[in-house]
Amino acid sequence: MSDAETLTTATEPTAPSSDIAPAARRGRRGEEIAKILFVVPAALTIIALFGYPVVKNLAMSFQNYTLRTFINGKAPWVGLQNYVAVVTDELFTKALVNTALFTIGSIVGQFVIGMLLALFFHKNFPLNGVLRALFLLPWLLPLIVGSAAWRAILEQDSGILNVTLETLGIVDAPIPWLTSPDVALIAIILVNIWLGIPFNLTLLYSGLQDIPEDLYEAGALDGATGWKAFWHITWPNLHAVVSITLMLGVIYTLKVIDIILGLTQGGPANATQTIATQSYQRSFVEFKFGQGAALSNILILISLVFAIVYLRATRRQVDE
Amino acid sequence: MATHQQRPAAHQTRRRLRTGIAIVLLALMLFPIYWMLNISLQPSGGTLPSSFFPPHPSLAGYNTAIQDQGQNLVTSMLIAVGTVVLTLLIATPCAYALAQFRFRWINWALLAILISQMIPGIVIANALYTLYENIGLLNSIPGLIIANAAHAVPFGILIMRSFMLAVPTSIVEAARVDGAGLVRAFLSIVVPISRNSLITVGLFAFLWAWGDFLFALTLTTPGNITPVTLGIYTYLGAHISNWSAVMATAMLASIPAIILLVIAQKYIAAGATGGAVK
Numbered sequence: 001m002s003d004a005e006t007l008t009t010a011t012e013p014t015a016p017s018s019d020i021a022p023a024a025r026r027g028r029r030g031e032e033i034a035k036i037l038f039v040v041p042a043a044l045t046i047i048a049l050f051g052y053p054v055v056k057n058l059a060m061s062f063q064n065y066t067l068r069t070f071i072n073g074k075a076p077w078v079g080l081q082n083y084v085a086v087v088t089d090e091l092f093t094k095a096l097v098n099t100a101l102f103t104i105g106s107i108v109g110q111f112v113i114g115m116l117l118a119l120f121f122h123k124n125f126p127l128n129g130v131l132r133a134l135f136l137l138p139w140l141l142p143l144i145v146g147s148a149a150w151r152a153i154l155e156q157d158s159g160i161l162n163v164t165l166e167t168l169g170i171v172d173a174p175i176p177w178l179t180s181p182d183v184a185l186i187a188i189i190l191v192n193i194w195l196g197i198p199f200n201l202t203l204l205y206s207g208l209q210d211i212p213e214d215l216y217e218a219g220a221l222d223g224a225t226g227w228k229a230f231w232h233i234t235w236p237n238l239h240a241v242v243s244i245t246l247m248l249g250v251i252y253t254l255k256v257i258d259i260i261l262g263l264t265q266g267g268p269a270n271a272t273q274t275i276a277t278q279s280y281q282r283s284f285v286e287f288k289f290g291q292g293a294a295l296s297n298i299l300i301l302i303s304l305v306f307a308i309v310y311l312r313a314t315r316r317q318v319d320e
Numbered sequence: 321m322a323t324h325q326q327r328p329a330a331h332q333t334r335r336r337l338r339t340g341i342a343i344v345l346l347a348l349m350l351f352p353i354y355w356m357l358n359i360s361l362q363p364s365g366g367t368l369p370s371s372f373f374p375p376h377p378s379l380a381g382y383n384t385a386i387q388d389q390g391q392n393l394v395t396s397m398l399i400a401v402g403t404v405v406l407t408l409l410i411a412t413p414c415a416y417a418l419a420q421f422r423f424r425w426i427n428w429a430l431l432a433i434l435i436s437q438m439i440p441g442i443v444i445a446n447a448l449y450t451l452y453e454n455i456g457l458l459n460s461i462p463g464l465i466i467a468n469a470a471h472a473v474p475f476g477i478l479i480m481r482s483f484m485l486a487v488p489t490s491i492v493e494a495a496r497v498d499g500a501g502l503v504r505a506f507l508s509i510v511v512p513i514s515r516n517s518l519i520t521v522g523l524f525a526f527l528w529a530w531g532d533f534l535f536a537l538t539l540t541t542p543g544n545i546t547p548v549t550l551g552i553y554t555y556l557g558a559h560i561s562n563w564s565a566v567m568a569t570a571m572l573a574s575i576p577a578i579i580l581l582v583i584a585q586k587y588i589a590a591g592a593t594g595g596a597v598k
Contacts, residue, residue: 038421052447053444060446135349136592137577158368194352283445299442299443303438
Protein backbone atom coordinates (compact mmCIF):
# COMPACT_ATOMS: atom_id res chain seq x y z
CA MET A 1 0.00 0.00 0.00
CA SER A 2 1.32 3.41 -0.86
CA ASP A 3 2.10 6.14 1.65
CA ALA A 4 -0.66 8.25 0.21
CA GLU A 5 -3.32 5.64 0.82
CA THR A 6 -2.08 4.88 4.32
CA LEU A 7 -2.31 8.53 5.18
CA THR A 8 -5.86 9.01 3.95
CA THR A 9 -7.22 5.84 5.54
CA ALA A 10 -5.51 6.71 8.79
CA THR A 11 -7.07 10.15 8.99
CA GLU A 12 -10.61 9.29 7.92
CA PRO A 13 -11.92 7.97 11.26
CA THR A 14 -10.70 11.04 13.11
CA ALA A 15 -12.68 13.35 10.84
CA PRO A 16 -15.47 15.08 12.76
CA SER A 17 -18.26 14.54 10.23
CA SER A 18 -20.79 11.86 11.20
CA ASP A 19 -21.73 10.52 7.75
CA ILE A 20 -18.10 10.04 6.80
CA ALA A 21 -18.35 6.58 5.27
CA PRO A 22 -20.57 7.29 2.22
CA ALA A 23 -18.87 10.65 1.67
CA ALA A 24 -15.48 9.01 1.64
CA ARG A 25 -16.67 6.39 -0.79
CA ARG A 26 -18.14 9.02 -3.03
CA GLY A 27 -14.93 11.03 -2.55
CA ARG A 28 -12.73 8.13 -3.57
CA ARG A 29 -14.79 7.46 -6.69
CA GLY A 30 -14.78 11.15 -7.56
CA GLU A 31 -11.08 11.25 -6.93
CA GLU A 32 -10.39 8.47 -9.43
CA ILE A 33 -12.41 10.38 -12.01
CA ALA A 34 -10.65 13.64 -11.12
CA LYS A 35 -7.29 11.94 -11.60
CA ILE A 36 -8.28 10.86 -15.08
CA LEU A 37 -9.56 14.37 -15.84
CA PHE A 38 -6.06 15.74 -15.25
CA VAL A 39 -4.87 13.78 -18.26
CA VAL A 40 -7.88 14.09 -20.55
CA PRO A 41 -7.14 17.49 -22.17
CA ALA A 42 -3.57 16.51 -22.98
CA ALA A 43 -4.61 13.09 -24.22
CA LEU A 44 -7.21 14.63 -26.52
CA THR A 45 -4.65 17.16 -27.76
CA ILE A 46 -2.10 14.50 -28.57
CA ILE A 47 -4.70 12.34 -30.27
CA ALA A 48 -6.07 15.27 -32.29
CA LEU A 49 -2.79 16.95 -33.17
CA PHE A 50 -0.49 13.95 -33.59
CA GLY A 51 -2.55 10.77 -33.78
CA TYR A 52 -5.08 12.14 -36.21
CA PRO A 53 -2.52 13.78 -38.54
CA VAL A 54 -0.46 10.59 -38.74
CA VAL A 55 -3.50 8.45 -39.54
CA LYS A 56 -4.94 11.07 -41.87
CA ASN A 57 -1.63 11.38 -43.73
CA LEU A 58 -1.44 7.65 -44.13
CA ALA A 59 -4.97 7.59 -45.55
CA MET A 60 -4.36 10.59 -47.81
CA SER A 61 -1.25 9.02 -49.24
CA PHE A 62 -3.45 6.25 -50.70
CA GLN A 63 -6.06 8.67 -52.02
CA ASN A 64 -6.29 10.99 -54.97
CA TYR A 65 -6.60 13.97 -52.66
CA THR A 66 -6.47 17.25 -54.57
CA LEU A 67 -8.09 20.67 -54.66
CA ARG A 68 -11.14 19.06 -56.21
CA THR A 69 -11.58 16.99 -53.06
CA PHE A 70 -12.39 20.20 -51.17
CA ILE A 71 -15.12 21.02 -53.66
CA ASN A 72 -16.87 17.71 -54.22
CA GLY A 73 -15.63 15.87 -51.15
CA LYS A 74 -14.37 12.95 -53.23
CA ALA A 75 -10.96 11.44 -52.66
CA PRO A 76 -10.91 8.13 -54.52
CA TRP A 77 -8.60 5.37 -53.29
CA VAL A 78 -5.71 4.89 -55.68
CA GLY A 79 -3.58 2.30 -53.95
CA LEU A 80 0.14 2.96 -54.23
CA GLN A 81 -0.20 5.42 -57.11
CA ASN A 82 0.95 8.45 -55.08
CA TYR A 83 4.03 6.62 -53.86
CA VAL A 84 4.84 5.46 -57.37
CA ALA A 85 4.35 8.98 -58.68
CA VAL A 86 6.65 10.64 -56.16
CA VAL A 87 9.35 7.97 -56.18
CA THR A 88 9.60 7.77 -59.96
CA ASP A 89 9.65 11.55 -60.28
CA GLU A 90 13.04 12.68 -61.57
CA LEU A 91 13.30 15.06 -58.60
CA PHE A 92 12.97 12.31 -56.00
CA THR A 93 16.51 10.99 -56.21
CA LYS A 94 17.86 14.51 -56.19
CA ALA A 95 15.75 15.45 -53.17
CA LEU A 96 16.84 12.28 -51.38
CA VAL A 97 20.52 12.95 -52.06
CA ASN A 98 20.09 16.60 -51.01
CA THR A 99 18.34 15.52 -47.81
CA ALA A 100 21.24 13.19 -47.02
CA LEU A 101 23.91 15.80 -47.81
CA PHE A 102 22.04 18.53 -45.94
CA THR A 103 21.57 16.33 -42.89
CA ILE A 104 25.08 14.89 -42.78
CA GLY A 105 26.74 18.25 -43.52
CA SER A 106 24.66 20.09 -40.94
CA ILE A 107 25.08 17.49 -38.21
CA VAL A 108 28.82 17.09 -38.66
CA GLY A 109 29.35 20.86 -38.67
CA GLN A 110 27.04 21.59 -35.75
CA PHE A 111 28.36 18.75 -33.67
CA VAL A 112 32.07 19.42 -34.16
CA ILE A 113 31.77 23.17 -33.56
CA GLY A 114 29.30 22.66 -30.70
CA MET A 115 31.67 20.13 -29.08
CA LEU A 116 34.71 22.40 -29.37
CA LEU A 117 32.74 25.29 -27.88
CA ALA A 118 31.38 23.08 -25.09
CA LEU A 119 34.92 21.95 -24.19
CA PHE A 120 36.07 25.56 -24.27
CA PHE A 121 33.25 26.77 -22.03
CA HIS A 122 33.79 23.84 -19.69
CA LYS A 123 36.91 25.68 -18.51
CA ASN A 124 36.64 28.27 -15.82
CA PHE A 125 36.85 31.96 -16.71
CA PRO A 126 35.13 35.25 -15.90
CA LEU A 127 31.78 35.92 -17.64
CA ASN A 128 31.58 32.29 -18.76
CA GLY A 129 27.86 31.92 -17.97
CA VAL A 130 26.72 35.15 -19.60
CA LEU A 131 28.73 34.64 -22.78
CA ARG A 132 27.57 31.05 -23.11
CA ALA A 133 23.94 32.10 -22.68
CA LEU A 134 24.29 34.69 -25.43
CA PHE A 135 25.40 31.91 -27.77
CA LEU A 136 21.80 30.66 -27.59
CA LEU A 137 20.41 33.71 -29.35
CA PRO A 138 20.46 32.41 -32.96
CA TRP A 139 18.49 29.39 -31.82
CA LEU A 140 15.77 31.46 -30.13
CA LEU A 141 15.16 33.80 -33.05
CA PRO A 142 12.43 32.96 -35.55
CA LEU A 143 14.09 30.80 -38.22
CA ILE A 144 12.84 33.12 -40.91
CA VAL A 145 14.74 35.97 -39.25
CA GLY A 146 17.92 33.93 -39.44
CA SER A 147 17.20 33.29 -43.11
CA ALA A 148 16.64 37.01 -43.71
CA ALA A 149 19.92 37.98 -42.04
CA TRP A 150 21.84 35.44 -44.11
CA ARG A 151 20.07 36.53 -47.28
CA ALA A 152 21.57 39.97 -46.68
CA ILE A 153 25.04 38.59 -45.93
CA LEU A 154 25.11 36.15 -48.85
CA GLU A 155 23.60 38.52 -51.42
CA GLN A 156 25.67 38.19 -54.57
CA ASP A 157 26.52 41.75 -55.54
CA SER A 158 26.39 43.85 -52.40
CA GLY A 159 26.28 41.22 -49.62
CA ILE A 160 29.03 41.69 -47.05
CA LEU A 161 30.55 38.23 -47.53
CA ASN A 162 31.33 38.73 -51.20
CA VAL A 163 32.36 42.35 -50.65
CA THR A 164 34.82 41.23 -47.99
CA LEU A 165 36.14 38.30 -50.02
CA GLU A 166 36.69 40.58 -53.01
CA THR A 167 38.33 43.35 -50.99
CA LEU A 168 40.71 40.82 -49.48
CA GLY A 169 41.44 39.51 -52.96
CA ILE A 170 40.36 35.98 -52.08
CA VAL A 171 37.95 35.74 -55.01
CA ASP A 172 37.97 37.58 -58.34
CA ALA A 173 34.27 37.48 -59.07
CA PRO A 174 31.39 37.50 -56.55
CA ILE A 175 30.23 34.00 -55.61
CA PRO A 176 26.52 33.45 -56.36
CA TRP A 177 25.95 31.80 -52.96
CA LEU A 178 22.20 31.37 -53.23
CA THR A 179 21.68 31.69 -56.96
CA SER A 180 24.03 29.07 -58.38
CA PRO A 181 23.00 25.40 -58.30
CA ASP A 182 26.64 24.52 -57.57
CA VAL A 183 27.00 26.32 -54.25
CA ALA A 184 23.44 26.90 -52.96
CA LEU A 185 23.32 23.60 -51.06
CA ILE A 186 26.62 24.39 -49.38
CA ALA A 187 25.31 27.84 -48.43
CA ILE A 188 22.14 26.49 -46.80
CA ILE A 189 24.18 23.87 -44.94
CA LEU A 190 26.42 26.63 -43.56
CA VAL A 191 23.41 28.63 -42.40
CA ASN A 192 21.88 25.54 -40.80
CA ILE A 193 25.14 24.80 -39.01
CA TRP A 194 25.03 28.32 -37.58
CA LEU A 195 21.49 27.70 -36.36
CA GLY A 196 22.33 24.32 -34.82
CA ILE A 197 25.46 25.29 -32.89
CA PRO A 198 23.57 26.63 -29.81
CA PHE A 199 21.58 23.41 -29.41
CA ASN A 200 24.68 21.21 -29.66
CA LEU A 201 26.71 23.50 -27.39
CA THR A 202 24.03 23.49 -24.70
CA LEU A 203 23.42 19.74 -24.63
CA LEU A 204 27.09 18.79 -24.80
CA TYR A 205 28.05 21.40 -22.20
CA SER A 206 25.49 20.04 -19.74
CA GLY A 207 26.82 16.56 -20.47
CA LEU A 208 30.36 17.69 -19.65
CA GLN A 209 29.17 19.27 -16.40
CA ASP A 210 27.74 15.91 -15.33
CA ILE A 211 31.08 14.11 -15.56
CA PRO A 212 32.44 13.87 -12.00
CA GLU A 213 35.54 15.97 -11.44
CA ASP A 214 37.34 13.23 -9.50
CA LEU A 215 37.53 11.10 -12.66
CA TYR A 216 39.83 13.74 -14.10
CA GLU A 217 41.79 13.97 -10.87
CA ALA A 218 42.29 10.22 -10.85
CA GLY A 219 43.18 10.31 -14.55
CA ALA A 220 45.73 13.06 -14.01
CA LEU A 221 47.53 10.84 -11.48
CA ASP A 222 47.82 8.19 -14.20
CA GLY A 223 49.12 10.80 -16.63
CA ALA A 224 45.89 11.30 -18.56
CA THR A 225 45.71 15.02 -19.34
CA GLY A 226 44.74 17.05 -22.40
CA TRP A 227 43.77 14.88 -25.38
CA LYS A 228 44.40 11.71 -23.45
CA ALA A 229 41.92 12.83 -20.82
CA PHE A 230 39.42 13.66 -23.57
CA TRP A 231 39.64 10.23 -25.23
CA HIS A 232 39.81 8.15 -22.08
CA ILE A 233 37.58 10.07 -19.70
CA THR A 234 35.42 12.69 -21.43
CA TRP A 235 34.37 10.82 -24.57
CA PRO A 236 33.33 7.52 -22.95
CA ASN A 237 31.38 9.35 -20.24
CA LEU A 238 29.70 11.63 -22.74
CA HIS A 239 28.42 8.74 -24.83
CA ALA A 240 24.76 8.97 -23.83
CA VAL A 241 24.59 12.73 -24.33
CA VAL A 242 26.42 12.51 -27.65
CA SER A 243 24.03 9.91 -29.00
CA ILE A 244 20.90 11.79 -27.97
CA THR A 245 22.31 15.03 -29.39
CA LEU A 246 23.03 13.35 -32.70
CA MET A 247 19.70 11.56 -32.83
CA LEU A 248 17.67 14.68 -32.10
CA GLY A 249 19.85 16.63 -34.53
CA VAL A 250 19.13 14.17 -37.32
CA ILE A 251 15.38 14.14 -36.64
CA TYR A 252 15.22 17.96 -36.51
CA THR A 253 17.36 18.42 -39.62
CA LEU A 254 15.40 15.93 -41.72
CA LYS A 255 12.25 18.00 -41.33
CA VAL A 256 13.77 21.45 -41.94
CA ILE A 257 11.59 23.48 -44.29
CA ASP A 258 11.59 27.08 -43.01
CA ILE A 259 15.26 27.82 -43.55
CA ILE A 260 15.35 26.41 -47.05
CA LEU A 261 12.21 28.25 -48.14
CA GLY A 262 13.53 31.48 -46.65
CA LEU A 263 16.92 31.21 -48.32
CA THR A 264 16.33 29.60 -51.71
CA GLN A 265 12.74 28.29 -51.89
CA GLY A 266 14.25 25.01 -53.01
CA GLY A 267 15.96 26.59 -55.99
CA PRO A 268 17.98 27.46 -57.99
CA ALA A 269 17.04 24.73 -60.46
CA ASN A 270 15.87 22.54 -57.51
CA ALA A 271 19.43 22.44 -56.16
CA THR A 272 18.18 22.71 -52.58
CA GLN A 273 15.01 20.61 -52.74
CA THR A 274 14.77 18.04 -49.95
CA ILE A 275 12.10 15.48 -49.19
CA ALA A 276 10.57 17.93 -46.70
CA THR A 277 10.44 20.90 -49.09
CA GLN A 278 9.14 18.62 -51.84
CA SER A 279 6.37 17.45 -49.56
CA TYR A 280 5.44 21.07 -48.87
CA GLN A 281 5.58 21.85 -52.58
CA ARG A 282 3.28 18.99 -53.57
CA SER A 283 0.68 19.74 -50.93
CA PHE A 284 0.61 23.49 -50.68
CA VAL A 285 1.88 24.76 -54.03
CA GLU A 286 0.56 22.10 -56.42
CA PHE A 287 -2.32 21.08 -54.12
CA LYS A 288 -1.63 17.38 -54.70
CA PHE A 289 -2.20 16.49 -51.06
CA GLY A 290 -2.03 12.76 -51.70
CA GLN A 291 1.49 13.01 -53.11
CA GLY A 292 2.55 15.46 -50.42
CA ALA A 293 1.32 13.01 -47.80
CA ALA A 294 3.20 10.16 -49.47
CA LEU A 295 6.45 12.16 -49.30
CA SER A 296 5.93 13.16 -45.69
CA ASN A 297 5.30 9.52 -44.78
CA ILE A 298 8.61 8.63 -46.40
CA LEU A 299 10.14 11.32 -44.18
CA ILE A 300 8.58 9.81 -41.05
CA LEU A 301 9.87 6.41 -42.11
CA ILE A 302 13.42 7.76 -42.39
CA SER A 303 13.16 9.44 -38.95
CA LEU A 304 11.83 6.19 -37.52
CA VAL A 305 14.80 4.25 -38.85
CA PHE A 306 17.14 6.65 -37.06
CA ALA A 307 15.12 6.46 -33.86
CA ILE A 308 15.27 2.65 -33.93
CA VAL A 309 19.00 2.67 -34.60
CA TYR A 310 19.37 5.04 -31.65
CA LEU A 311 17.22 2.91 -29.35
CA ARG A 312 19.13 -0.25 -30.26
CA ALA A 313 22.45 1.49 -29.76
CA THR A 314 21.50 2.83 -26.34
CA ARG A 315 20.02 -0.48 -25.27
CA ARG A 316 23.25 -2.23 -26.20
CA GLN A 317 25.08 0.29 -24.05
CA VAL A 318 22.85 -0.42 -21.10
CA ASP A 319 23.39 -4.16 -21.53
CA GLU A 320 27.14 -3.67 -21.48
CA MET B 321 57.93 32.49 -2.55
CA ALA B 322 58.28 33.93 -6.05
CA THR B 323 56.75 30.88 -7.71
CA HIS B 324 53.81 31.00 -5.39
CA GLN B 325 53.00 34.51 -6.48
CA GLN B 326 53.71 33.88 -10.15
CA ARG B 327 51.44 30.91 -10.50
CA PRO B 328 48.20 32.60 -9.50
CA ALA B 329 49.18 35.53 -11.73
CA ALA B 330 49.71 33.28 -14.75
CA HIS B 331 46.47 31.55 -13.89
CA GLN B 332 44.66 34.90 -13.83
CA THR B 333 46.09 35.88 -17.22
CA ARG B 334 45.00 32.60 -18.72
CA ARG B 335 41.50 33.05 -17.39
CA ARG B 336 41.28 36.57 -18.80
CA LEU B 337 42.66 35.36 -22.12
CA ARG B 338 39.87 32.78 -22.26
CA THR B 339 37.28 35.46 -21.65
CA GLY B 340 38.81 37.41 -24.54
CA ILE B 341 38.63 34.40 -26.86
CA ALA B 342 35.04 33.74 -25.79
CA ILE B 343 34.09 37.33 -26.64
CA VAL B 344 35.65 37.03 -30.09
CA LEU B 345 33.83 33.73 -30.75
CA LEU B 346 30.57 35.22 -29.57
CA ALA B 347 31.06 38.25 -31.82
CA LEU B 348 31.53 35.89 -34.79
CA MET B 349 28.44 33.90 -33.82
CA LEU B 350 26.26 36.97 -33.40
CA PHE B 351 27.63 38.80 -36.44
CA PRO B 352 24.54 38.07 -38.60
CA ILE B 353 22.34 39.65 -35.94
CA TYR B 354 24.60 42.69 -35.67
CA TRP B 355 24.58 42.97 -39.44
CA MET B 356 20.80 42.91 -39.48
CA LEU B 357 20.77 45.79 -36.98
CA ASN B 358 23.41 47.67 -38.97
CA ILE B 359 21.50 47.46 -42.23
CA SER B 360 18.18 48.25 -40.59
CA LEU B 361 19.60 51.61 -39.52
CA GLN B 362 20.93 52.58 -42.94
CA PRO B 363 18.50 53.86 -45.53
CA SER B 364 18.98 51.57 -48.50
CA GLY B 365 17.14 50.45 -51.57
CA GLY B 366 17.91 47.26 -53.46
CA THR B 367 21.65 47.53 -52.83
CA LEU B 368 23.04 46.62 -49.45
CA PRO B 369 25.35 49.02 -47.65
CA SER B 370 28.75 47.65 -46.67
CA SER B 371 29.95 50.04 -43.98
CA PHE B 372 30.34 48.37 -40.62
CA PHE B 373 28.56 51.14 -38.74
CA PRO B 374 25.62 53.20 -39.95
CA PRO B 375 27.27 56.54 -40.87
CA HIS B 376 23.97 58.39 -40.54
CA PRO B 377 21.66 56.20 -38.48
CA SER B 378 18.07 56.52 -39.58
CA LEU B 379 14.82 54.99 -38.42
CA ALA B 380 13.26 55.18 -41.89
CA GLY B 381 13.43 51.39 -42.24
CA TYR B 382 11.57 50.97 -38.97
CA ASN B 383 8.92 53.43 -40.10
CA THR B 384 8.24 51.42 -43.22
CA ALA B 385 8.42 48.18 -41.25
CA ILE B 386 5.82 49.33 -38.74
CA GLN B 387 3.54 50.66 -41.46
CA ASP B 388 3.77 47.44 -43.48
CA GLN B 389 4.05 44.91 -40.68
CA GLY B 390 2.77 46.56 -37.49
CA GLN B 391 -0.52 44.70 -37.74
CA ASN B 392 1.36 41.45 -38.37
CA LEU B 393 3.40 41.94 -35.21
CA VAL B 394 0.15 42.29 -33.26
CA THR B 395 -1.20 39.12 -34.89
CA SER B 396 1.96 37.22 -33.93
CA MET B 397 1.70 38.52 -30.37
CA LEU B 398 -1.91 37.33 -30.05
CA ILE B 399 -0.99 33.90 -31.42
CA ALA B 400 2.03 33.58 -29.14
CA VAL B 401 0.19 34.60 -25.98
CA GLY B 402 -2.75 32.35 -26.87
CA THR B 403 -0.37 29.44 -27.40
CA VAL B 404 1.24 29.98 -23.99
CA VAL B 405 -2.14 29.97 -22.23
CA LEU B 406 -3.45 26.93 -24.10
CA THR B 407 -0.21 24.98 -23.66
CA LEU B 408 -0.04 25.58 -19.92
CA LEU B 409 -3.74 24.78 -19.43
CA ILE B 410 -3.36 21.46 -21.20
CA ALA B 411 0.13 20.38 -20.22
CA THR B 412 0.38 21.34 -16.54
CA PRO B 413 -2.31 19.01 -15.10
CA CYS B 414 -1.10 16.18 -17.30
CA ALA B 415 2.50 16.69 -16.23
CA TYR B 416 1.42 16.51 -12.59
CA ALA B 417 -0.66 13.41 -13.17
CA LEU B 418 2.19 11.64 -14.95
CA ALA B 419 4.59 12.62 -12.20
CA GLN B 420 2.53 11.80 -9.13
CA PHE B 421 -0.45 9.55 -9.83
CA ARG B 422 0.20 5.86 -10.12
CA PHE B 423 -1.31 5.03 -13.48
CA ARG B 424 -0.35 1.66 -14.89
CA TRP B 425 0.04 3.00 -18.42
CA ILE B 426 2.45 5.84 -17.65
CA ASN B 427 5.33 4.40 -19.65
CA TRP B 428 3.11 4.08 -22.70
CA ALA B 429 1.96 7.66 -22.33
CA LEU B 430 5.54 8.87 -22.10
CA LEU B 431 6.51 6.85 -25.14
CA ALA B 432 3.61 8.35 -27.10
CA ILE B 433 4.71 11.85 -26.07
CA LEU B 434 8.30 11.17 -27.12
CA ILE B 435 7.22 9.79 -30.49
CA SER B 436 4.90 12.73 -31.07
CA GLN B 437 7.91 15.04 -30.94
CA MET B 438 9.33 13.21 -33.94
CA ILE B 439 6.41 13.91 -36.25
CA PRO B 440 7.41 16.53 -38.85
CA GLY B 441 5.40 19.74 -38.84
CA ILE B 442 4.48 19.21 -42.48
CA VAL B 443 2.53 16.07 -41.54
CA ILE B 444 0.50 18.05 -39.04
CA ALA B 445 0.04 20.89 -41.53
CA ASN B 446 -1.17 18.49 -44.23
CA ALA B 447 -3.83 16.98 -42.01
CA LEU B 448 -4.85 20.17 -40.24
CA TYR B 449 -5.31 21.99 -43.53
CA THR B 450 -7.95 19.53 -44.64
CA LEU B 451 -9.53 19.45 -41.17
CA TYR B 452 -9.53 23.25 -40.79
CA GLU B 453 -11.00 23.62 -44.25
CA ASN B 454 -13.99 21.59 -43.05
CA ILE B 455 -14.50 23.22 -39.66
CA GLY B 456 -13.71 26.79 -40.70
CA LEU B 457 -10.46 27.28 -38.77
CA LEU B 458 -8.33 28.18 -41.81
CA ASN B 459 -7.16 31.81 -41.73
CA SER B 460 -7.95 32.15 -38.05
CA ILE B 461 -5.92 33.03 -34.99
CA PRO B 462 -7.45 30.19 -32.91
CA GLY B 463 -6.52 27.77 -35.69
CA LEU B 464 -2.88 28.85 -35.53
CA ILE B 465 -2.88 28.80 -31.72
CA ILE B 466 -4.07 25.18 -31.71
CA ALA B 467 -1.49 24.15 -34.31
CA ASN B 468 1.31 25.82 -32.36
CA ALA B 469 0.19 24.18 -29.14
CA ALA B 470 0.80 20.87 -30.94
CA HIS B 471 4.47 21.70 -30.85
CA ALA B 472 4.58 22.94 -27.27
CA VAL B 473 2.31 20.54 -25.35
CA PRO B 474 4.48 17.39 -25.52
CA PHE B 475 7.59 19.40 -24.66
CA GLY B 476 5.72 21.09 -21.82
CA ILE B 477 4.53 17.79 -20.34
CA LEU B 478 8.05 16.34 -20.34
CA ILE B 479 9.72 19.43 -18.84
CA MET B 480 7.13 19.99 -16.11
CA ARG B 481 6.85 16.30 -15.30
CA SER B 482 10.57 15.98 -14.67
CA PHE B 483 10.28 18.97 -12.35
CA MET B 484 7.15 17.71 -10.57
CA LEU B 485 8.70 14.31 -9.91
CA ALA B 486 10.72 16.17 -7.29
CA VAL B 487 7.69 17.70 -5.55
CA PRO B 488 7.47 15.81 -2.24
CA THR B 489 4.19 13.87 -1.97
CA SER B 490 4.07 14.69 1.73
CA ILE B 491 3.23 18.37 1.26
CA VAL B 492 0.40 17.55 -1.12
CA GLU B 493 -0.83 14.89 1.30
CA ALA B 494 -0.68 17.36 4.19
CA ALA B 495 -2.98 19.69 2.29
CA ARG B 496 -5.28 16.79 1.48
CA VAL B 497 -5.49 15.91 5.15
CA ASP B 498 -6.52 19.50 5.80
CA GLY B 499 -9.43 18.89 3.47
CA ALA B 500 -8.18 20.29 0.18
CA GLY B 501 -9.52 18.49 -2.88
CA LEU B 502 -7.30 17.11 -5.59
CA VAL B 503 -7.77 20.15 -7.78
CA ARG B 504 -7.27 22.64 -4.98
CA ALA B 505 -4.12 20.91 -3.79
CA PHE B 506 -2.85 21.00 -7.34
CA LEU B 507 -3.62 24.67 -7.88
CA SER B 508 -2.56 26.00 -4.49
CA ILE B 509 0.50 23.83 -3.86
CA VAL B 510 1.84 22.05 -6.90
CA VAL B 511 1.50 24.93 -9.35
CA PRO B 512 3.23 27.53 -7.15
CA ILE B 513 6.05 25.12 -6.27
CA SER B 514 6.57 24.24 -9.93
CA ARG B 515 6.45 27.87 -11.02
CA ASN B 516 9.91 27.79 -12.56
CA SER B 517 9.11 24.92 -14.87
CA LEU B 518 5.86 26.61 -15.90
CA ILE B 519 7.81 29.74 -16.78
CA THR B 520 10.30 27.71 -18.83
CA VAL B 521 7.52 25.99 -20.75
CA GLY B 522 5.65 29.27 -21.22
CA LEU B 523 8.77 30.94 -22.59
CA PHE B 524 9.41 28.24 -25.14
CA ALA B 525 5.76 28.05 -26.14
CA PHE B 526 5.88 31.80 -26.69
CA LEU B 527 9.09 31.76 -28.71
CA TRP B 528 8.00 28.84 -30.87
CA ALA B 529 4.60 30.30 -31.63
CA TRP B 530 6.15 33.72 -32.26
CA GLY B 531 8.69 32.20 -34.63
CA ASP B 532 6.36 29.70 -36.27
CA PHE B 533 6.53 29.90 -40.02
CA LEU B 534 5.34 26.56 -41.34
CA PHE B 535 1.82 26.71 -39.88
CA ALA B 536 1.53 30.39 -40.73
CA LEU B 537 2.43 29.55 -44.31
CA THR B 538 0.23 26.51 -44.73
CA LEU B 539 -2.85 27.23 -42.62
CA THR B 540 -3.57 30.68 -44.05
CA THR B 541 -4.23 31.95 -47.54
CA PRO B 542 -2.64 35.17 -48.78
CA GLY B 543 -4.33 38.38 -47.72
CA ASN B 544 -5.92 37.07 -44.54
CA ILE B 545 -4.17 36.43 -41.22
CA THR B 546 -0.48 37.27 -41.59
CA PRO B 547 1.88 36.59 -38.67
CA VAL B 548 5.10 38.58 -38.92
CA THR B 549 7.18 35.57 -39.97
CA LEU B 550 4.97 35.24 -43.02
CA GLY B 551 5.29 38.97 -43.56
CA ILE B 552 9.08 38.67 -43.62
CA TYR B 553 8.83 35.75 -46.02
CA THR B 554 6.69 37.81 -48.38
CA TYR B 555 9.28 40.59 -48.16
CA LEU B 556 12.02 38.07 -48.98
CA GLY B 557 10.16 36.31 -51.76
CA ALA B 558 9.81 39.22 -54.09
CA HIS B 559 12.70 41.18 -55.48
CA ILE B 560 13.97 43.02 -52.43
CA SER B 561 13.69 46.74 -53.05
CA ASN B 562 14.08 48.05 -49.53
CA TRP B 563 16.65 46.13 -47.51
CA SER B 564 16.48 48.40 -44.49
CA ALA B 565 12.74 47.78 -44.08
CA VAL B 566 13.26 44.01 -44.35
CA MET B 567 16.04 44.05 -41.77
CA ALA B 568 14.06 46.41 -39.53
CA THR B 569 11.14 43.97 -39.54
CA ALA B 570 13.52 41.11 -38.81
CA MET B 571 14.94 43.12 -35.89
CA LEU B 572 11.45 43.84 -34.55
CA ALA B 573 10.67 40.13 -34.81
CA SER B 574 13.85 39.38 -32.83
CA ILE B 575 12.99 41.60 -29.88
CA PRO B 576 11.05 38.99 -27.85
CA ALA B 577 13.89 36.47 -28.09
CA ILE B 578 16.48 39.08 -27.14
CA ILE B 579 14.49 40.38 -24.17
CA LEU B 580 13.64 36.91 -22.90
CA LEU B 581 17.23 35.73 -23.22
CA VAL B 582 18.45 38.70 -21.20
CA ILE B 583 15.85 38.66 -18.42
CA ALA B 584 15.04 34.98 -18.23
CA GLN B 585 18.35 33.29 -19.00
CA LYS B 586 18.09 30.56 -16.38
CA TYR B 587 14.64 29.46 -17.53
CA ILE B 588 15.82 29.27 -21.12
CA ALA B 589 18.86 27.24 -20.10
CA ALA B 590 16.61 24.87 -18.13
CA GLY B 591 14.40 24.27 -21.16
CA ALA B 592 17.29 23.87 -23.55
CA THR B 593 18.66 20.82 -21.76
CA GLY B 594 15.64 19.51 -19.88
CA GLY B 595 13.58 18.46 -22.86
CA ALA B 596 16.28 16.35 -24.37
CA VAL B 597 18.23 14.80 -21.55
CA LYS B 598 15.72 14.08 -18.84
